[in-house]
Amino acid sequence: MSIPPTPFGELFRRYREATAFSREELAHKSNVPLGTIKRWDRGKTQTVQNWRYLLQTAVVLKLARGQTNSLLTTAGLPSLELLFQQVLDEKDQALFVSWKSDITHLSGMQQLLNEIPLTVVPPISAPPSGSRIPFAANPHFVGRDDVLMTLAHRFYADAALDLGSRVILAGLGGVGKTSIAVEFVRRYGCYFSGVFWLNFGDAAAIAREVAACGGPGFLELYRSNGDLTLDDQVRLVQNAWEQNIPRLLVFDNCDDPLLVQQWLPMTGGCRVLITSQRQRWPSSFDIPVYRLDILDRSASISLLQGLAPRLLSNEADAIAEELGDLPLALQLAGSYLAEFRWTSSEDYINELRNAMIMAHPSLRGEHENDISTTKHDRDVERTFLMSYRRLDLQNERDRMASAILIRAACFAPGMLIPIELLLTSVNLRPQMMQGQAAIGRLADLGLMIVEDTGVRLHRLVANFAQAVILDVTAQSTVEESLITHVKNISQNGDVSSMKRMLVHLEWVIHRGANRVETAMAQLWFHWGLCLKTIGDFRSAQPAYEHALRLYEITFGDMHPDTATCLNSLAEVYWSMGNFAMAQTHYERALAIEEDLFGRIHATTAKTLNDLGAVAYSLGDSKTACMLCKEALSIFETTLGSIHAATAESLNNLGLFLISMGDYESAYLPSEQAIAIYEQTVGPVHPDMATSLNNRALLMEFVGNYSEAYELYERALAIREQIQGPKHPATAQSFHNLGAFMHTTGKFNRSFYFYERAIEIFTETWGINHPDTATSIGALATLLDSMADYKRARRFAEQALSIRESVLGSRHPDVAISLNCLARILEGLGEYTSAKALYERALVICDETENDSIKAIYLNNLGRTLQSMKDYNAAQRCYEQAVSMLKETLGERHPDVAYGLNNLGLLYQCLGDYKIARSVLEEALSIREATVDPDHPDIATSLRSLAELYQVTEEYTAARVLLERALNIQTTMLGATHPDTHKTKNQLVTCMAALDRGEQME
Incomplete structure (x- = not known):
């Protein structure tokens, strides 16, 4: 060897x-x-x-x-x-x-290269003597200053003359690689000791190009071509290029790594700029690849207006959009419109849209006004065709590349197509080598832009592919793959992935707008699914409604897919606060499912579960629990106990039980839901966040604040990671944390979280939405607690106005706003107005038959009547409230204790101390039995009972209760909480009374 x-x-x-x-x-x-x-x-x-x-x-x-x-x-x-x-x-x-x-x-050469401008683009200047540059500068060149300065930085490279830098400028045909190279040598060439341009488009002619650089007028290494053989001429030039002299070589239109390897100087100070359509280069080359993109829109507009000054900015913008900001196409269009000056921009765009765009005379260079400064082919289609014809369709890899290209052309042009989605459309998995090799082949030909997670196809390349590749199955396979892909990623609630799919779904829907068939119904449905997942329910509604119409036409009224669409549309209505429409659509879906599957079926159970959620939103917790328990039983029978659907029912059941005050019963389902989600969807999933949030609510209600806070934080972290910082679900987590901080007395933090929630809800839904109103109302309640009644009133009135305009004057949420505003007016001493609002809220409760909520409003009304010294009316309100709470929630519910506490304080005010003591002791007993021993509600009862003891001059007993209450409040609410201050002051008064008693003795 x-x-x-x-x-x-x-x-x-x-x-x-x-x-x-x-x-x-x-x-x-x-x-x-x-x-x-x-x-x-x-x-x-x-x-x-x-x-x-x-x-x-x-x-x-x-x-x-x-x-x-x-x-x-x-x-x-x-x-x-x-x-x-x-x-x-x-x-x-x-x-x-x-x-x-x-x-x-050499020191002079070194100094010259050291002076190359790095922060500004220099003006055009004469190149060094002996340079070989075949092209003049383009007077309409725009928008590439960043590229030019990047090249200057690379070639400067500390100006070391024995370390010549190399750069590959890569991009699809027509993107302006050669134009940039020309502009660079015309502006920066003077800082080199010679510039030599070589066309690598014809491999057989490269040797003559190299040899020519050594002839008269250039390097002058020989006198005439007859002096030496071609090989000798080439050797002399190569030897010269290997000197440590900072020359600039341009290898234009070079797509073959072997040619670069053959002609690249082995050593010396030459800088080499390579222009190529090829994006992938062997790692052994160690040459950086600068991927050239289309022009920025502002540069596109400047280019068009420079060529055709009559164009207005909006007209140039529309043309640039149609041509995808491709420099070659823009140059051709601008020169065409300059020649045919009576063709309006609107007519021109219509011509492009109404014909095969590649066949338009403007994009074929068929007008006298266009002259190429780089002498390249001025036909856009031919530019792409030269690359496409390099595919050998007898070769399996190239045949696959052609199939992938036409499918990529069916997606939204210029937008990222995930690799797994694209390869699924040709029945390949992303891991399969043949699919990756075919995509790489398209990248090497400059027909496709490859990124880390997917590919992009320029809109004109897409038009070209559709014109030259005959594949009648391409569109349908892309649509099927798109539907499957959206269905898969929707299960993980991945908002960023769903956002990427929106533009592709919209594109294929737009192209098939006149088709009335099942595929279009599915596309509209999955478009709605994407919109719903990212939180854009307002846009999801018409998408689902259109899908429903198509399903009804193609499948009929009693088809499973029709029921599925009804369910999804109902969910959107529910999310937007239109509970009546949600209930109507869920009930219609339930009727179809019962007819097709029967009552004991997982599909039917899902609708029952959702109907329970609607009942809960309407304030009917009893019906909600009943429907939820039935759904849970069906899920456990049909799907088993370890299933995400089972977890959802358990989670809902826990929430409904919390709303009824049955905290003890809520513990188990909320724990089970979290455990099942851990096993089925994993710890980082939107469903897990919802379950954690409900568990946090339970912990807050029972007074376990440390655990509640951790759960709220976990839920927020999941939602921000999966659904994004601007999603309504994330806003809901901010709202929940705001409410928690309000409860625990951290008013500044509460204010911050409420504002974040309002900001996101307003940005997502707009100001006139129930969710926005909820957070605005909560902010009003917070300001009321801070005694900022003026601002509190303004926000409360705003929340009420939104709810009345969106939900109607008889909605339960309107009653919540009435109650909130009434409490603020009560704080302002406007008792008559507060009384009227409480009475309006009670009327709404009577219509919805929600006795537990009505009892709360009765309690509040009683407090106002008490302040108005209408003690008999106040007593009736309190007693009615307690009676209703005992009947609906049971004798030993925390809300019963709230009503009893108010009633006891009234009896004390009336001077009936014996009954007052009995009632207040009962309230304390209920609270101690139902919530954690350090719950602030227990401190409230202790303080109320202590107040009675002080009135009856039992100061020692009062001190014991107040000290216990103060310890709870300091631990749970903090030393600065208003309730803590009140207890401290009450304890000071009690101690003073004890001191006076001792002095008297």
């Missing part, structure tokens, strides 16, 4: 052969032993010890300074400059005479 020559040997032999010296002649003239010459020439030598021998041969070969340094470097020796500095002997110094002037001149 032959051993390849060393780099030094290969370079030495090339230099010797270029001068036509035999080994013997060279040994004789240089006084270097023939054996040494032979070893060097045969490539047997790795390093050279005697640098003098090497310089002696370099003198005879008449090597330039750069060539000599190349030999020294590959032989493991110092450069000429370093050797010259070390030499003291006059005889040795004589060896350097041939290069002394070059060494001196």
